[in-house]
Amino acid sequence: MKATEVPAIAGAFLxxxxxxxxxxxFFSRTFDADVLRSVGVDPNAFVQDSVSRSARGVLRGLHLRSGDGEAKLVRCSYGRIFDVVVDLRPDSPTYRHHATFELSDTTQVTLYVPAGCAHGFQALTDPADVSYRIDRPHDPAxxxxxxxxxxxxxxxxPLPATSMSPRDREAPGLAVALKQMGR
Structure with a gap:
Protein backbone atom coordinates (compact mmCIF):
# COMPACT_ATOMS: atom_id res chain seq x y z
CA MET A 1 0.00 0.00 0.00
CA LYS A 2 1.32 3.42 -0.99
CA ALA A 3 0.47 6.74 0.72
CA THR A 4 0.27 9.85 -1.48
CA GLU A 5 -0.19 13.34 -0.06
CA VAL A 6 -3.05 15.44 -1.47
CA PRO A 7 -1.45 18.84 -2.29
CA ALA A 8 -4.74 20.79 -2.34
CA ILE A 9 -5.68 19.75 1.24
CA ALA A 10 -2.96 19.87 3.91
CA GLY A 11 -2.85 16.61 5.86
CA ALA A 12 -5.06 14.63 3.45
CA PHE A 13 -3.74 11.41 1.91
CA LEU A 14 -4.71 8.80 -0.65
CA PHE A 26 -8.67 -9.78 -6.69
CA PHE A 27 -7.60 -9.60 -3.07
CA SER A 28 -6.64 -6.19 -1.68
CA ARG A 29 -5.53 -4.84 1.68
CA THR A 30 -7.66 -1.76 2.38
CA PHE A 31 -6.24 -0.79 5.79
CA ASP A 32 -2.63 -0.98 6.98
CA ALA A 33 -1.78 0.49 10.38
CA ASP A 34 1.94 0.74 9.59
CA VAL A 35 1.31 2.74 6.41
CA LEU A 36 -0.98 5.14 8.30
CA ARG A 37 1.64 5.57 11.04
CA SER A 38 4.29 6.31 8.40
CA VAL A 39 2.42 9.52 7.43
CA GLY A 40 1.49 10.56 10.97
CA VAL A 41 -2.05 9.16 11.14
CA ASP A 42 -2.84 7.22 14.32
CA PRO A 43 -4.53 3.97 13.21
CA ASN A 44 -5.78 3.35 16.74
CA ALA A 45 -7.79 6.59 16.73
CA PHE A 46 -10.58 5.12 14.58
CA VAL A 47 -13.56 3.99 16.63
CA GLN A 48 -16.45 3.49 14.21
CA ASP A 49 -17.02 1.91 10.80
CA SER A 50 -20.05 2.79 8.65
CA VAL A 51 -21.25 2.11 5.12
CA SER A 52 -23.70 3.89 2.82
CA ARG A 53 -25.34 2.70 -0.38
CA SER A 54 -26.46 5.27 -2.96
CA ALA A 55 -28.15 5.15 -6.36
CA ARG A 56 -26.58 6.92 -9.35
CA GLY A 57 -26.85 10.71 -9.01
CA VAL A 58 -27.45 10.71 -5.23
CA LEU A 59 -25.50 13.51 -3.60
CA ARG A 60 -24.46 13.31 0.06
CA GLY A 61 -22.85 16.28 1.75
CA LEU A 62 -21.10 18.51 2.32
CA HIS A 63 -20.80 17.34 5.95
CA LEU A 64 -18.44 18.03 8.82
CA ARG A 65 -18.48 18.11 12.59
CA SER A 66 -18.12 21.15 14.82
CA GLY A 67 -15.97 21.06 17.95
CA ASP A 68 -12.93 18.84 17.49
CA GLY A 69 -14.10 17.77 14.05
CA GLU A 70 -13.85 14.25 12.75
CA ALA A 71 -11.12 12.52 10.75
CA LYS A 72 -12.20 9.73 8.45
CA LEU A 73 -11.00 7.15 5.99
CA VAL A 74 -13.32 6.92 2.98
CA ARG A 75 -13.37 4.18 0.33
CA CYS A 76 -15.76 3.26 -2.44
CA SER A 77 -16.08 -0.49 -1.93
CA TYR A 78 -18.54 -1.00 -4.81
CA GLY A 79 -19.20 1.21 -7.85
CA ARG A 80 -17.76 4.69 -8.40
CA ILE A 81 -18.16 8.05 -6.68
CA PHE A 82 -17.11 11.65 -7.24
CA ASP A 83 -15.64 12.60 -3.86
CA VAL A 84 -15.02 16.11 -2.48
CA VAL A 85 -13.02 17.44 0.46
CA VAL A 86 -13.15 21.11 1.51
CA ASP A 87 -10.55 22.38 3.99
CA LEU A 88 -12.32 24.50 6.63
CA ARG A 89 -9.50 24.67 9.20
CA PRO A 90 -8.75 28.41 9.65
CA ASP A 91 -5.08 27.76 10.49
CA SER A 92 -4.48 25.48 7.51
CA PRO A 93 -2.37 26.65 4.54
CA THR A 94 -5.09 25.18 2.29
CA TYR A 95 -8.04 26.84 4.09
CA ARG A 96 -11.14 27.03 1.84
CA HIS A 97 -9.48 24.95 -0.89
CA HIS A 98 -11.24 21.89 -2.18
CA ALA A 99 -10.04 18.73 -3.89
CA THR A 100 -12.03 16.21 -5.91
CA PHE A 101 -11.37 12.53 -6.54
CA GLU A 102 -12.96 9.60 -8.27
CA LEU A 103 -12.97 6.64 -5.91
CA SER A 104 -13.99 3.23 -7.23
CA ASP A 105 -14.18 -0.46 -6.49
CA THR A 106 -11.59 -1.17 -9.18
CA THR A 107 -8.87 0.83 -7.44
CA GLN A 108 -9.98 0.42 -3.77
CA VAL A 109 -8.11 3.67 -2.97
CA THR A 110 -8.82 5.04 0.51
CA LEU A 111 -8.96 8.79 1.14
CA TYR A 112 -7.92 10.19 4.52
CA VAL A 113 -10.00 13.30 5.36
CA PRO A 114 -8.47 15.32 8.24
CA ALA A 115 -10.65 16.65 11.06
CA GLY A 116 -12.01 20.10 10.24
CA CYS A 117 -12.61 19.34 6.56
CA ALA A 118 -16.04 19.03 4.97
CA HIS A 119 -16.72 15.92 2.93
CA GLY A 120 -19.31 14.91 0.36
CA PHE A 121 -19.76 12.68 -2.64
CA GLN A 122 -21.99 11.88 -5.56
CA ALA A 123 -22.70 8.33 -6.73
CA LEU A 124 -21.63 7.78 -10.36
CA THR A 125 -22.97 4.22 -10.56
CA ASP A 126 -26.07 2.39 -9.44
CA PRO A 127 -25.35 1.44 -6.75
CA ALA A 128 -22.27 2.89 -5.09
CA ASP A 129 -21.24 1.66 -1.64
CA VAL A 130 -19.02 3.89 0.47
CA SER A 131 -17.19 2.67 3.57
CA TYR A 132 -16.12 5.06 6.32
CA ARG A 133 -13.77 4.60 9.26
CA ILE A 134 -14.31 7.46 11.70
CA ASP A 135 -12.17 8.63 14.65
CA ARG A 136 -15.00 9.80 16.98
CA PRO A 137 -18.39 8.42 17.93
CA HIS A 138 -21.15 10.25 16.07
CA ASP A 139 -22.87 13.10 17.93
CA PRO A 140 -25.77 14.57 15.90
CA ALA A 141 -25.52 17.81 17.92
CA PRO A 158 -20.52 15.71 -12.59
CA LEU A 159 -24.25 14.81 -12.59
CA PRO A 160 -27.49 16.53 -11.71
CA ALA A 161 -28.42 15.58 -8.14
CA THR A 162 -31.18 12.98 -8.44
CA SER A 163 -31.78 12.69 -4.70
CA MET A 164 -30.61 14.39 -1.51
CA SER A 165 -31.66 14.25 2.12
CA PRO A 166 -33.79 17.17 3.35
CA ARG A 167 -30.82 18.21 5.52
CA ASP A 168 -28.53 18.40 2.47
CA ARG A 169 -31.14 20.06 0.25
CA GLU A 170 -31.81 22.83 2.84
CA ALA A 171 -28.18 23.33 3.91
CA PRO A 172 -26.91 26.88 4.32
CA GLY A 173 -24.06 28.33 2.31
CA LEU A 174 -20.46 28.25 3.43
CA ALA A 175 -20.50 31.70 5.11
CA VAL A 176 -23.49 30.80 7.29
CA ALA A 177 -22.05 27.40 8.22
CA LEU A 178 -18.70 28.93 9.18
CA LYS A 179 -20.49 31.50 11.34
CA GLN A 180 -22.48 28.71 13.04
CA MET A 181 -19.17 27.04 13.90
CA GLY A 182 -17.61 30.29 15.14
CA ARG A 183 -15.03 30.49 12.34
Missing amino acids: FEPSPHTDPRG EDVTIAHDDPELAIPW
Missing part, protein backbone atom coordinates in the same frame (compact mmCIF):
# COMPACT_ATOMS: atom_id res chain seq x y z
CA PHE A 15 -3.84 5.23 0.30
CA GLU A 16 -3.41 3.16 -2.86
CA PRO A 17 -3.42 -0.61 -2.39
CA SER A 18 -1.57 -3.17 -4.47
CA PRO A 19 -4.27 -5.70 -5.32
CA HIS A 20 -3.36 -9.30 -6.09
CA THR A 21 -5.34 -10.35 -9.15
CA ASP A 22 -5.92 -13.69 -10.80
CA PRO A 23 -8.71 -15.31 -12.84
CA ARG A 24 -10.93 -15.45 -9.72
CA GLY A 25 -10.82 -11.67 -9.18
CA GLU A 142 -22.17 18.48 16.19
CA ASP A 143 -23.40 17.89 12.62
CA VAL A 144 -22.79 20.76 10.20
CA THR A 145 -23.97 20.73 6.59
CA ILE A 146 -22.94 23.12 3.81
CA ALA A 147 -24.84 23.66 0.55
CA HIS A 148 -23.30 21.48 -2.15
CA ASP A 149 -23.90 24.21 -4.73
CA ASP A 150 -22.45 27.17 -2.82
CA PRO A 151 -21.02 29.48 -5.53
CA GLU A 152 -17.99 30.34 -3.38
CA LEU A 153 -16.94 26.68 -3.49
CA ALA A 154 -17.91 26.13 -7.16
CA ILE A 155 -17.65 22.36 -6.92
CA PRO A 156 -18.00 20.79 -10.38
CA TRP A 157 -20.48 18.01 -9.54
